[in-house]
Amino acid sequence: AQSVAQPEDQVNVAEGNPLTVKCTYSVSGNPYLFWYVQYPNRGLQFLLKYITGDNLVKGSYGFEAEFNKSQTSFHLKKPSALVSDSALYFCAVRDYNAGNMLTFGGGTRLMVKP
Amino acid sequence: DTAVSQTPKYLVTQMGNDKSIKCEQNLGHDTMYWYKQDSKKFLKIMFSYNNKELIINETVPNRFSPKSPDKAHLNLHINSLELGDSAVYFCASSQEGQPNTEAFFGQGTRLTVV
Numbered sequence: 001a002q003s004v005a006q007p008e009d010q011v012n013v014a015e016g017n018p019l020t021v022k023c024t025y026s027v028s029g030n031p032y033l034f035w036y037v038q039y040p041n042r043g044l045q046f047l048l049k050y051i052t053g054d055n056l057v058k059g060s061y062g063f064e065a066e067f068n069k070s071q072t073s074f075h076l077k078k079p080s081a082l083v084s085d086s087a088l089y090f091c092a093v094r095d096y097n098a099g100n101m102l103t104f105g106g107g108t109r110l111m112v113k114p
Numbered sequence: 115d116t117a118v119s120q121t122p123k124y125l126v127t128q129m130g131n132d133k134s135i136k137c138e139q140n141l142g143h144d145t146m147y148w149y150k151q152d153s154k155k156f157l158k159i160m161f162s163y164n165n166k167e168l169i170i171n172e173t174v175p176n177r178f179s180p181k182s183p184d185k186a187h188l189n190l191h192i193n194s195l196e197l198g199d200s201a202v203y204f205c206a207s208s209q210e211g212q213p214n215t216e217a218f219f220g221q222g223t224r225l226t227v228v
Contacts, residue, residue, distance in 0.1 A: 046218070
């Protein structure tokens with residue numbers, strides 16, 4: 001069975017500082033990894049994905065994520081946080097052997113303070 | 115154009131009632147999903163459906179049933195609503211056989227059972 005863990009319920013960072021939101025995963029086959037963002041009272045918006053190739057993936061709004069196979073991690077990063085980045089972030093994994101369903105982590109609330 | 119749309123956005127109803135939430139996607143995808151987001155923001159897959167197969171999360175009560183009149187629609191019917199059904203329900207879609215593609219989500223339906 002596939003699973004995703006986001007060890008931090010909340011991450012606090014000052015505006016302009018780099019941010020990292022952590023994610024680890026477990027799958028039986030090759031992982032397809034995704035990050036989504038949810039703003040208050042909104043649906044999930046796709047940020048970026050890792051399929052294959054370069055371990056550093058770039059996505060929307062200046063976000064990037066680093067795939068580390070040995071550590072089974074896919075941490076989300078941004079060099080300089082904005083107050084408008086404050087939202088709920090979800091990491092997700094899809095194992096093709098388990099069908100097309102996305103399995104989500106528990107979410108991490110990112111708070112960026114001015 | 116809205117890719118995945120759900121109606122209604124808000125639904126308040128009494129215990130014991132039967133209700134439906136509608137979902138439509140205009141992306142040409144052949145697989146649709148329903149997710150439940152509870153009060154702690156945890157996202158759990160309820161159903162995955164394409165024209166070949168319905169995959170049901172075994173933890174979903176049989177009071178919940180998906181109905182798909184065509185490939186672009188997957189409605190969620192809930193019978194005998196209970197207080198614990200209060201949550202935000204998200205519809206999503208993706209293309210079967212392409213696990214490297216992201217799923218697209220609707221804006222969510224906030225269901226409140228009183």
